Amino acid sequence: MAVGAGPPVSMALYSPEHWAALLVIAVATPLFVRAARRGSGRWMVLAGWVLLAISVAWGLWDLRPSVFDIQRSxxxxxSDLARLTTSLALITGDWRWIAPTYYWGLTLNVQSLLTPDLSYAVDPRLEYHMYWLLHGAVLIAPIALVWGRGHRPTWAWYRYTWLLSLGWMATTMLVNVATDSNYGYLNGTPPGRSLLDVMGPWPTYLAVGCGALGVVWAGMTWPWGRLRRSRSG
Known part of the structure; x- marks a missing residue:
């Protein structure tokens, strides 16, 4: 079903469609963690390749001339970058891919799940399922890798993810200025409700958000170091 001409139709927050997607993710997460603990890990490599193929196909689908919009395509x-790191984390098991997947997937990606900015531009059914499949994967994968496969966050993870994040912010903000876009909501808050609304106007919310992430990410790192020290002692 195509949306047709006119402004895009958005999914209502906490509508039945929203709650259904959250419920599926909530049920799937412990199942994947259990499978990660018991299996050899080969299925996770396969899942990574499948996720990579779907992500690339979805990106190319949105770049078609018939639907291309420089301000959104x-x-x-x-989330585009997180899908790449998630795929490579599952395929390689390398901490350089797992680290950003862990921090992004369990913080910024969670906002996309709780307050999604999901506007249907062409095909509501396809766009709905792809949104939740891809965002759900970015949440479930780091949980399975850390709590299922035993990869443990370190302060090197923390520093490395910050370098990637700041590089992405700088590049994306330059593109936003050049194209009058708002990728990453780095040049303005989302049209719907989000956590950014309580952090002040632009650019205040960027500084507040980075400070909050610094604290939260540190809280996601410190307990693992303490656990390692207690076990080695």
């Missing part, structure tokens, strides 16, 4: 959202 470029793969510059942090």
């Amino acid at each position: 470029l793969p510059l959202q942090l």
Whole structure:
């Protein structure tokens, strides 16, 4: 079903469609963690390749001339980058891919799940399922990798993710200025409700948000170091 001409139709927050997606993710997460603990990990490599293929296909689908919009179609959202790191984390098991997947997937991606900015531009059914499949994968994968496969966050993870994040912010903000866009909501808050609304106007919310992330990410790192020290002692 195509949306047709006129402004895009948005999914209502906490509508039955929203609650259904959250419920599926909530049920799937412990199942994947359990499978990660018991299996050899080969299925996670396969899942990574499948996720990578779907992500690339979805990105190319949105770049078609018939639907291309420079203000929304470029793969510059942090979720686009997170899908890449998630795929490579599952395929390689390398901490350089797991680290950003862990921090982004369990913080910024959660906002996309709780307060999604989901506007249907062409095909509501396809766009709905792809949104929740891809965002759900970015949440479930780091949980399975850390709590299922035993990869443990370190302060090197923390520093490395900050370098990637700041590089993405700088690049995306330049593109936003050049194209009058708002990728990553770095140049303005989302049209719907979000956590950014309580952090002040632009650019205040960027500074507040980065400060809050610094604290939260540190809280996601410190307990693992303490656990390692207690076990080695």
